[in-house]
Amino acid sequence: MWRYLTGRVLQTMLSLLVVISIVFVLTRFSGNPVHLLLDVNATERDQEILMRHLGLDRPLPVQYGIYVRNVFLGDFGNSVLTRRPVVEHIWERLPATVELGLVGMVLSVLIGVPLGMYSAVRRGGVLDTGARVFAVLGQSMPAFWLGLMLILFFGVVLGVLPAGGRGGLLHLILPAFTLGYFTSAAIMRLTRSAMLEVLGSDYIKFARLKGLHEQVVLWKHGLKNALLPVVTFAVMLFVQFLGGAVVTETVFAWPGLGRLLLESITTRDYPIVQAGVLVLSALYLTGNLMVDLLYSYLNPRIRHARS
Amino acid sequence: MRESAPLLVVEDLKTHFFTRRGVTKAVDGVSFTLHAGETLALVGESGSGKSVTCLSLVRLVPEPAGRIVGGRVLLEGEDLLQKSSAEMRRVRGKKIAMVLQDPLTSLNPALTIGTQVSEVVRLHQGLRGTPLRERVLEALRRLRIPAADTRLRNYSHQFSGGMRQRVSSAIALSCAPRLLIADEPTTALDVTIQAQYLELLKEVQASAGVAVILVTHDFGIVAAIADRVAVMYAGRIVEMGSTLQVFDNPSHPYTRALLRCLPDVGLKREQLVEIGGQPPDLARLPQGCPFAPRCPERQPICDETYPPTVPVASGHVASCWAVPGAKARA
Amino acid sequence: MRARRREIPWFPGVVLATLVFTAVFAAYLAPHSPTEGDITQKLIPPIWMEQGDSDHPLGTDRFGRDVLSRIIYGSRISLIVSLIAIGVAGTVGTLLGLIAGYRGGVTDAVLMRLTDVGLSLPTILIAVVLVAVSEPSFRNVILVIALLLWPRFARQVRGETLAIKEQDFVALAVVAGRSSAWIISRHIFPNVVPTLLVISTLQVGYVILLEGTLSFLGVGVPPPSPAWGLMIADGRGFLATAWWISFLPGLAMVLTVLAVNLMGDWLRDHLDPKLRQLGRAAVLEAPAAASVGPTVDEAPVRGAPAGGGGG
Numbered sequence: 001m002w003r004y005l006t007g008r009v010l011q012t013m014l015s016l017l018v019v020i021s022i023v024f025v026l027t028r029f030s031g032n033p034v035h036l037l038l039d040v041n042a043t044e045r046d047q048e049i050l051m052r053h054l055g056l057d058r059p060l061p062v063q064y065g066i067y068v069r070n071v072f073l074g075d076f077g078n079s080v081l082t083r084r085p086v087v088e089h090i091w092e093r094l095p096a097t098v099e100l101g102l103v104g105m106v107l108s109v110l111i112g113v114p115l116g117m118y119s120a121v122r123r124g125g126v127l128d129t130g131a132r133v134f135a136v137l138g139q140s141m142p143a144f145w146l147g148l149m150l151i152l153f154f155g156v157v158l159g160v161l162p163a164g165g166r167g168g169l170l171h172l173i174l175p176a177f178t179l180g181y182f183t184s185a186a187i188m189r190l191t192r193s194a195m196l197e198v199l200g201s202d203y204i205k206f207a208r209l210k211g212l213h214e215q216v217v218l219w220k221h222g223l224k225n226a227l228l229p230v231v232t233f234a235v236m237l238f239v240q241f242l243g244g245a246v247v248t249e250t251v252f253a254w255p256g257l258g259r260l261l262l263e264s265i266t267t268r269d270y271p272i273v274q275a276g277v278l279v280l281s282a283l284y285l286t287g288n289l290m291v292d293l294l295y296s297y298l299n300p301r302i303r304h305a306r307s
Numbered sequence: 308m309r310e311s312a313p314l315l316v317v318e319d320l321k322t323h324f325f326t327r328r329g330v331t332k333a334v335d336g337v338s339f340t341l342h343a344g345e346t347l348a349l350v351g352e353s354g355s356g357k358s359v360t361c362l363s364l365v366r367l368v369p370e371p372a373g374r375i376v377g378g379r380v381l382l383e384g385e386d387l388l389q390k391s392s393a394e395m396r397r398v399r400g401k402k403i404a405m406v407l408q409d410p411l412t413s414l415n416p417a418l419t420i421g422t423q424v425s426e427v428v429r430l431h432q433g434l435r436g437t438p439l440r441e442r443v444l445e446a447l448r449r450l451r452i453p454a455a456d457t458r459l460r461n462y463s464h465q466f467s468g469g470m471r472q473r474v475s476s477a478i479a480l481s482c483a484p485r486l487l488i489a490d491e492p493t494t495a496l497d498v499t500i501q502a503q504y505l506e507l508l509k510e511v512q513a514s515a516g517v518a519v520i521l522v523t524h525d526f527g528i529v530a531a532i533a534d535r536v537a538v539m540y541a542g543r544i545v546e547m548g549s550t551l552q553v554f555d556n557p558s559h560p561y562t563r564a565l566l567r568c569l570p571d572v573g574l575k576r577e578q579l580v581e582i583g584g585q586p587p588d589l590a591r592l593p594q595g596c597p598f599a600p601r602c603p604e605r606q607p608i609c610d611e612t613y614p615p616t617v618p619v620a621s622g623h624v625a626s627c628w629a630v631p632g633a634k635a636r637a
Numbered sequence: 638m639r640a641r642r643r644e645i646p647w648f649p650g651v652v653l654a655t656l657v658f659t660a661v662f663a664a665y666l667a668p669h670s671p672t673e674g675d676i677t678q679k680l681i682p683p684i685w686m687e688q689g690d691s692d693h694p695l696g697t698d699r700f701g702r703d704v705l706s707r708i709i710y711g712s713r714i715s716l717i718v719s720l721i722a723i724g725v726a727g728t729v730g731t732l733l734g735l736i737a738g739y740r741g742g743v744t745d746a747v748l749m750r751l752t753d754v755g756l757s758l759p760t761i762l763i764a765v766v767l768v769a770v771s772e773p774s775f776r777n778v779i780l781v782i783a784l785l786l787w788p789r790f791a792r793q794v795r796g797e798t799l800a801i802k803e804q805d806f807v808a809l810a811v812v813a814g815r816s817s818a819w820i821i822s823r824h825i826f827p828n829v830v831p832t833l834l835v836i837s838t839l840q841v842g843y844v845i846l847l848e849g850t851l852s853f854l855g856v857g858v859p860p861p862s863p864a865w866g867l868m869i870a871d872g873r874g875f876l877a878t879a880w881w882i883s884f885l886p887g888l889a890m891v892l893t894v895l896a897v898n899l900m901g902d903w904l905r906d907h908l909d910p911k912l913r914q915l916g917r918a919a920v921l922e923a924p925a926a927a928s929v930g931p932t933v934d935e936a937p938v939r940g941a942p943a944g945g946g947g948g
Contacts, residue, residue: 140895145887211400
């Protein structure tokens with residue numbers, strides 16, 4: 001158990017280091033940052049001073065070491081455009097991303113789990129067929145297109161929901177649904193198959209033999225077992241939203257990290273791009289780590305397997 | 308014969324499965340009675356309808372394919388087949404309890420043992436708090452589960468196979484049911500654990516006065532524990548009588564064949580005959596006796612009409628044309 | 638259980654055949670140039686709407702380019718990107734998987750840690766940044782997608798190799814003094830091919846979506862090429878007035894990916910029973926949630942896909 005967990009933590013660190021390295025290499029190959037930072041009228045002397053100031057005159061491995069250290073200290077430098085510390089920009093945008101992600105995840109669990117449950121209980125019924133179509137479509141539709149079509153229908157044609165931006169609850173509905181649709185489709189599929197397996201088990205038969213109410217049998221005895229893979233997956237998919245935040249946030253003009261990242265790519269504000277990628281990746285990687293820990297915790301068999 | 312009214316009366320119970328292949332008559336006219344404290348063994352090959360009979364008694368036949376299509380199941384005079392599903396839930400676990408074949412899978416892996424015992428006690432006895440805990444511990448101790456109070460928080464995977472079967476029996480017996488149905492409760496256990504478990508079951512049964520229906524295909528277990536035996540074949544009871552009667556004077560050729568399969572110290576290995584042929588296809592039962600194709604004593608009439616049930620001795624009946632008096636009855 | 642039919646399911650079959658046909662014969666099928674437009678003909682609605690023009694059955698975009706022609710040529714881009722990216726990733730991944738599985742030991746450990754890391758990266762994010770920084774181009778899109786894809790092949794192939802390695806015919810070949818390269822190419826690789834085919838098909842839909850996403854975000858195939866993702870992005874500003882610009886290429890994309898996914902499922906069920914218990918999600922999502930610790934023998938890790946050999 002502990003050996004396994006330590007291994008997972010180390011692997012996460014390694015992945016993070018790889019991301020940092022990718023970002024580092026990219027920044028060094030995407031042109032001399034000094035040209036971006038300095039005015040066109042700057043002299044060679046100015047450039048040299050700045051390079052020394054930034055540590056760019058040192059050998060690459062040293063620069064890499066400094067870079068890694070700064071990252072861990074949370075120092076990402078200043079934005080090229082606004083001259084404000086990158087960290088400030090990130091903090092400004094992070095809450096929006098997390099808000100959208102959390103609402104999206106809750107929504108997808110609320111849709112996916114009951115849908116999967118009932119489609120398993122009423123196997124072969126109308127709802128089951130409908131839910132499966134919903135799931136298959138969810139795996140075949142580009143998120144950005146779904147988002148646009150939702151805007152078209154609810155924003156333009158019906159005019160009942162705002163087409164973009166962040167504001168009240170109404171603003172959250174479409175982007176959260178876009179995010180949640182794909183996850184809920186996957187969660188639904190997973191719940192359904194897990195539930196089908198559980199429903200055929202002896203302990204469900206035994207629970208019914210105890211005279212328990214069918215709802216208790218389903219939700220207490222069935223769901224708890226079926227939920228184990230589902231929870232793992234739900235969190236994992238949520239974590240993947242973070243990676244996909246760029247897309248939804250772009251479609252709905254949602255002022256989160258993903259959009260900041262894309263904006264900064266267009267304006268070539270590389271310090272922000274680097275920090276954005278690192279922060280999102282770090283969230284993503286630690287999220288995945290949490291999933292594993294959660295999984296081991298939720299499964300009593302593993303919890304008790306620590307020797 | 309007993310004087311008191313029987314605890315359970317099953318009359319002409321029919322449970323069919325409606326599949327694409329046709330109607331499978333898994334239980335096709337089963338009748339028997341059971342008195343309080345008595346143990347009835349249901350014996351037969353797999354697919355003979357033993358388990359479906361048991362599930363029909365508690366009305367948990369797998370739906371929608373399976374349906375009870377006829378008969379009566381009277382428990383203490385009340386017909387269970389007429390009850391609403393809510394009423395039926397109050398029968399299950401409280402009046403009729405059941406233990407399943409595989410102790411490894413009949414306990415929920417995600418819930419603690421304590422939860423699984425207490426939920427049924429709370430439901431049927433309405434207990435809460437300390438009295439609930441006391442009752443739960445009592446139920447576990449009665450089945451000799453060591454250190455019951457510390458094991459309440461354990462999960463099923465932390466118990467051995469034999470212990471798990473004791474836990475499920477404790478759950479089944481926790482609400483003092485009148486009838487316990489045990490569907491091959493020892494098949495998945497080691498031989499020594501089997502004996503221990505059966506001994507314990509017998510003891511608990513005697514002290515609690517519960518009636519037991521024991522499903523098995525092992526005549527050794529029947530001899531050890533049952534008062535009466537019902538032999539099932541193709542969805543019907545073909546012979547029924549006290550354990551002694553059936554062992555001493557098996558009157559149906561199928562019973563005799565089953566008894567020959569039983570390894571006996573006195574018998575030499577070569578004499579251990581397997582029953583030839585396959586169990587019949589329940590969706591395509593012949594017009595006459597379904598055992599006829601495999602029967603060593605087959606007569607022309609066997610292929611034409613199902614034999615009537617005739618008494619062999621007091622409390623001992625068989626359905627076979629070879630039994631004296633069968634033809635006179637027809 | 639429903640009886641599994643042997644014949645290829647009609648829906649994905651028809652869609653994919655159409656797709657390949659239009660991609661190959663785009664030049665003959667498309668009524669107009671995919672990149673040149675007549676600005677006087679801009680924003681014409683599809684033929685079934687009022688003011689529709691039979692010259693542009695599916696309407697035109699803001700530059701007067703014919704939407705139908707662009708969709709037809711766009712199928713080419715989707716197809717070529719997925720074929721090459723999967724080809725490259727498949728080759729590299731298979732090779733590394735074969736070596737890791739056959740060699741074992743340190744080689745295996747190193748390669749599999751690398752695979753784990755590769756699988757744990759946030760795909761879209763890394764793709765966006767890589768393409769953006771390396772300048773969006775057709776070639777870079779393919780390279781980046783391939784870079785993100787190879788670990789999926791490596792892991793699966795390595796697992797298969799481990800199993801095949803234990804078979805008697807491999808032992809016999811070793812005894813006969815055959816070289817590792819010979820054994821891998823003649824004995825192990827042919828046995829991996831069915832799995833490879835299934836994984837490849839299952840990745841096509843994913844690659845099309847990924848390429849579409851990159852193009853949509855403006856870090857994929859550069860304009861004016863008629864990539865579906867680009868077309869959808871083009872129509873964003875015209876949702877209220879000219880919805881068809883975004884809607885139709887998206888529809889083409891949904892149908893294509895749906896068909897490929899259904900085909901992948903069908904192939905998996907028919908070619909490779911070993912993969913059946915893996916949902917498409919499991920193959921696709923490239924889980925970081927690895928399997929449980931080695932002390933647990935009976936944990937039903939349903940859904941949570943197996944991780945690489947933990948140790």
